[in-house]
Amino acid sequence: xxxxxxxxxxxxxxxxxxxxxxxxxxxxxxxxxxxxxxxxxxxxxxxxxxxxxxxxxxxxxxxxxxxxxxxxxxxxxxxxxxxxxxxxxxxxxxxxxxxxxxxxxxxxxxxxxxxxxxxxxxxxxxxxxxxxxxxxxxxxxxxxxxxxxxxxxxxxxxxxxxxxxxxxxxxxxxxxxxxxxxxxxxxxxxxxxxxxxxxxxxxxxxxxxxxxxxxx
Amino acid sequence: xxxxxxxxxxxxxxxxxxxxxxxxxxxxxxxxxxxxxxxxxxxxxxxxxxxxxxxxxxxxxxxxxxxxxxxxxxxxxxxxxxxxxxxxxxxxxxxxxxxxxxxxxxxxxxxxxxxxxxxxxxxxxxxxxxxxxxxxxxxxxxxxxxxxxxxxxxxxxxxxxxxxxxxxxxxxxxxxxxxxxxxxxxxxxxxxxxxxxxxxxxxxxxxxxxxxxxxxxxxxxxxxxxxxxxxxxxxxxxxxxxxxxxxxxxxxxxxxxxxxxxxxxxxxxxxxxxxxxxxxxxxxxxxxxxxxxxxxxxxxxxxxxxxxxxxxxxxxxxxxxxxxxxxxxxxxxxxxxxxxxxxxxxxxxxxxxxxxxxxxxxxxxxxxxxxxxxxxxxxxxxxxxxxxxxxxxxxxxxxxxxxxxxxxxxxxxxxxxxxxxxxxxxxxxxxxxxxxxxxxxxxxxxxxxxxxxxxxxx
Numbered sequence: 001x002x003x004x005x006x007x008x009x010x011x012x013x014x015x016x017x018x019x020x021x022x023x024x025x026x027x028x029x030x031x032x033x034x035x036x037x038x039x040x041x042x043x044x045x046x047x048x049x050x051x052x053x054x055x056x057x058x059x060x061x062x063x064x065x066x067x068x069x070x071x072x073x074x075x076x077x078x079x080x081x082x083x084x085x086x087x088x089x090x091x092x093x094x095x096x097x098x099x100x101x102x103x104x105x106x107x108x109x110x111x112x113x114x115x116x117x118x119x120x121x122x123x124x125x126x127x128x129x130x131x132x133x134x135x136x137x138x139x140x141x142x143x144x145x146x147x148x149x150x151x152x153x154x155x156x157x158x159x160x161x162x163x164x165x166x167x168x169x170x171x172x173x174x175x176x177x178x179x180x181x182x183x184x185x186x187x188x189x190x191x192x193x194x195x196x197x198x199x200x201x202x203x204x205x206x207x208x209x210x211x212x213x214x215x216x
Numbered sequence: 217x218x219x220x221x222x223x224x225x226x227x228x229x230x231x232x233x234x235x236x237x238x239x240x241x242x243x244x245x246x247x248x249x250x251x252x253x254x255x256x257x258x259x260x261x262x263x264x265x266x267x268x269x270x271x272x273x274x275x276x277x278x279x280x281x282x283x284x285x286x287x288x289x290x291x292x293x294x295x296x297x298x299x300x301x302x303x304x305x306x307x308x309x310x311x312x313x314x315x316x317x318x319x320x321x322x323x324x325x326x327x328x329x330x331x332x333x334x335x336x337x338x339x340x341x342x343x344x345x346x347x348x349x350x351x352x353x354x355x356x357x358x359x360x361x362x363x364x365x366x367x368x369x370x371x372x373x374x375x376x377x378x379x380x381x382x383x384x385x386x387x388x389x390x391x392x393x394x395x396x397x398x399x400x401x402x403x404x405x406x407x408x409x410x411x412x413x414x415x416x417x418x419x420x421x422x423x424x425x426x427x428x429x430x431x432x433x434x435x436x437x438x439x440x441x442x443x444x445x446x447x448x449x450x451x452x453x454x455x456x457x458x459x460x461x462x463x464x465x466x467x468x469x470x471x472x473x474x475x476x477x478x479x480x481x482x483x484x485x486x487x488x489x490x491x492x493x494x495x496x497x498x499x500x501x502x503x504x505x506x507x508x509x510x511x512x513x514x515x516x517x518x519x520x521x522x523x524x525x526x527x528x529x530x531x532x533x534x535x536x537x538x539x540x541x542x543x544x545x546x547x548x549x550x551x552x553x554x555x556x557x558x559x560x561x562x563x564x565x566x567x568x569x570x571x572x573x574x575x576x577x578x579x580x581x582x583x584x585x586x587x588x589x590x591x592x593x594x595x596x597x598x599x600x601x602x603x604x605x606x607x608x609x610x611x612x613x614x615x616x617x618x619x620x621x622x623x624x625x626x627x628x629x630x631x632x633x634x635x636x637x638x639x640x641x642x643x644x645x646x647x648x649x650x651x652x653x654x655x656x657x658x659x660x661x662x663x664x665x666x667x668x669x670x671x672x673x674x
Contacts, residue, residue: 013467015492098467099466099467100467162479163478164479165478
């Protein structure tokens with residue numbers, strides 16, 4: 001998993017992001033202002049920088065110019081398009097507008113890490129190996145056939161492992177359309193399929209009244 | 217069809233002028249004709265009288281035959297001068313060289329008649345004690361000639377003057393109308409929203425007065441519009457800031473709620489998440505309280521009571537001393553006192569806010585002093601700290617809502633970013649001014665001062 005530094009001056013938000021990243025297996029550093037972040041980066045290079053634009057002392061835009069080799073996701077409270085364009089033209093890999101939901105942030109972290117090849121495209125659960133690049137799953141070297149949607153649900157569970165995902169969230173992320181009472185049950189069907197095919201009855205837990213969680 | 221004011225005024229003036237001019241010319245023509253005719257009549261009467269006299273003299277003591285011969289000689293003599301004569305005795309015509317179709321008037325009358333295109337003036341008078349009637353006839357066609365001539369002259373005159381007049385009038389009126397036209401153009405530009413266009417104020421007539429008034433009007437409107445725009449901009453800025461300020465606590469609240477919801481947490485972690493949610497909720501609450509207070513101050517008159525500023529400052533020092541000690545700073549009151557009219561809780565809020573800001577600016581071991589300041593022009597109180605200080609640029613903005621000199625530092629202490637904006641409003645509501653002096657790394661002093669002319673005495 002990746003080493004990520006969170007640079008955000010709001011202590012509570014900083015801690016929250018770190019906690020969530022650690023839950024899905026990343027190692028985190030944190031800094032509350034630009035100068036300190038730069039200092040730490042010299043000793044501890046990281047795979048990804050999550051950077052607030054509005055920082056005391058040195059703005060996120062100033063900081064990114066000095067750490068060109070590191071991938072960056074900007075956090076911004078400003079919705080101005082100018083800011084986003086500015087962020088991206090400076091070489092940021094992505095941005096996310098506050099207020100954001102954690103699964104959204106995790107999704108982008110995963111995407112950036114894969115794009116920049118900083119994250120291995122293999123994930124192992126016991127004897128199960130998941131190849132994200134080829135979208136294939138193996139147990140003891142033998143391939144298990146999954147449909148595209150099944151794989152997408154698995155991918156989402158792995159990305160947000162140890163975090164409960166509501167059915168709404170899963171529908172929204174995988175199918176990407178508005179849901180109603182009936183379509184929510186589709187999720188249950190897919191989860192059953194995954195549990196059976198991958199023999200992950202224990203690991204994919206139903207959280208009563210909330211949704212599902214992959215526990216590792 | 218719509219006619220412009222210019223057209224109307226031009227046409228009406230021209231019409232009136234033409235009627236009067238031609239009426240005058242016509243009257244003059246008629247008058248001239250009549251006076252010419254009268255003159256002709258007088259001349260004829262005089263001539264006729266002369267002939268009658270001469271005839272009477274010549275025919276005195278003459279026989280009837282001689283008289284007839286006399287009549288013939290008179291007739292031929294005056295006939296050469298173009299005057300026809302006719303004599304009649306006792307109703308019977310004697311001699312006449314007047315054409316017989318002419319109907320002669322009764323004795324003593326004058327008649328002008330037209331016969332075969334000629335104007336003939338005829339006079340009949342009795343002569344020789346009523347024995348004869350002498351009729352006189354003369355061709356006065358020249359009067360008609362004169363009249364025709366007169367008419368031609370007058371018509372030419374009328375046409376010439378009218379044409380000249382209409383042209384001159386057009387230019388004169390257009391010149392007079394020009395300022396109105398210009399003013400109209402400016403009005404249209406202003407109506408389209410261009411408040412910078414100005415009317416031409418040159419001249420000293422009603423149009424220039426109107427132009428001046430119009431310019432004053434646009435100036436006033438422009439001024440008021442810019443004031444409104446400024447106020448609207450400030451409100452928009454404030455709203456933008458508010459939205460921004462609310463988003464941060466919302467991100468935190470949502471994030472921690474999601475975290476507590478979706479992750480299996482230890483009891484300790486759960487408490488931590490809940491505390492974070494609560495503290496951010498409090499921040500939102502204090503933002504809304506301060507906004508409501510500001511709104512209240514804006515909408516309502518404050519109730520002033522006499523109070524002592526010294527006592528108020530001392531009370532604040534006592535109340536805030538605990539916070540100062542927590543931050544390992546010293547808070548003290550340096551003395552001084554005067555009485556003023558004010559709302560006690562609001563003024564305490566003002567002092568508390570200033571002191572809290574001062575404490576935030578100080579590091580450990582800092583000093584915050586409160587005291588009364590009296591000069592010749594003004595008096596009031598100050599809050600002085602030995603903190604980090606501010607730049608001139610920062611000083612300009614600190615009373616703006618949500619302005620923070622140091623975002624991280626201020627947030628750390630749970631500031632709303634609205635404190636000084638509220639302070640400014642409280643000071644203004646009391647007729648005082650809030651000002652600051654500051655030096656980087658040396659400290660900041662806040663002054664709340666009442667000008668001496670203000671009625672602050674209890």
